[in-house]
Amino acid sequence: MTEGLFLFNSRTRKKERFVPIKPGHAGVYSCGPTVYSAQHIGNMRPYLFADLLVRALKAQGLKVTHVINVTDVGHLTDDADAGEDKMEKAAAQSGRRAEEIAAEYTEQWLVDRRRLGIPDPDVLCKATDHIPEQIEMIRQLEAKGATYRISDGIYFDIAKFPRYADLARLDLAQQEGANRIEEVTEKRQSADFALWKFAEKGVQRQQEWDSPWGVGFPGWHIECSAMSTKYLGETFDIHTGGIDHLPVHHSNEIAQSETALGIDRWVNVWMHEEFIDFQGEKMSKSLGNVYILQDLVDSGLLPLSFRYFFLQAHYRKQQTFTDDAMAAADRGYRRLVAQAQALSEDGGVDEQAVASHGAEFRAAMNDDLNAPRALAAATQIVRDESLSPATRRALLTECDAWLGLDLLTAALPQAIQEKDPRIDRLVAARQAARQAKEWAEADRIRDELAAEGVTIEDTPDGPIWRRSEP
């Protein structure tokens, strides 16, 4: 009945069966990072989500082209059209070149993605590498009469695009945000946005280019329109991004793309992931309460435990991050992997059982990427004793293609075997006491070590020890 992948389309506010424009192929564009500083774990949800989507598309047998942009110019600090450029600001503060900063944080972002099991995108495009494309699109808009010039730049006139409010279902007359900020007063409507910003007189920017309108730099929104169109065509399948982008950034993208290209439907499916709530407020660079992946690793957690944490909630719901929830995810992930890897190759693979017992998992994922439900199904498979170990392995291999948790292949770090002769000697002494059945002495040594945070674990191969918490 419900064959195929169903996705929630923000444009129609409905779950719809995904049908690619070009049979057998799906084009996906994801709004990428602004690389003036480190990406924190909240910033990683969009990429975990996009990866989940890409994996689901591939599981349908589709070939996927995934494009992500890197914003390395033009993203302003305060107002969309009146603040400082974040890249320039970061460069000024650190005394470094903007390109150098962008390269560093782009690389860190890619490394973190890989640690989370996210493959690199097929196309990773930088705004600064596509200035001509952006200028060209602005020229097209100008030719269509959708732009106007004011003292600080070239702007898009949303009055020329009647569908402007459709995506976000905005009531533009009632939007009052503009009243709370210092705005570019020359704009015709407050929702108009900059396409090209002029370099300020007397200010030497690191990043500026010539254009038909004068020296300056592109507005933030135009890069996504220009680059997605370049790599995916004038109409493409799916565009993803944070829910916060829906009313402004994506409304702007649609306005400029559909106007410049002269088309009615630039993107078929818009998908937006919700925020992670960090015990009461969002984590954001602006608020300064950032927490990067390495911080998690430093506290003894596995990167893929964060992926597991992400998979425990649906992407369209705000997810609460707390240290306890993260620790719970870490334990859950380690246990699941240990159980999966403990499965033998015995019993042969029952292909029929693979087809039938994987149904719930596939149905969950195909229902708008319901990862929590799918993860529960995978967990049941690991522990389903009615299936042979080999069959369970086969099922888990299939599940993991969607989940990306490396269930059967992850190398779990064992108890850290530190070198400490003094502790080794005490552990050996306890073991000797145990063998002599001198329990009081053995327990005394164990308590002594416990008091300094060392836990002894007796295994079939003898005792090992580890420090409880760093």
Add this chain to the structure above:
RNA sequence: GGCGCCGUAGCCAAGUGGUAAGGCACGGGACUGCAAAUCCCUGAUCCCCGGUUCGAAUCCGGGCGGCGCCUCCA
């Protein structure tokens, strides 16, 4: 003021009309000299009030509470 999300067991979180997935913790059990580690078992009628219905966590109305966007932000 406008647009939008959410409120389910101690914590995280599925479920959107037929009588509550899963994970973690807690408790119980197995194992152990006792522990640790591991494995097994165990818990909720769904923020409040009213309505619709044979039947609601699930639909409608009204509250209370949390969060996001409208300004850079995933």
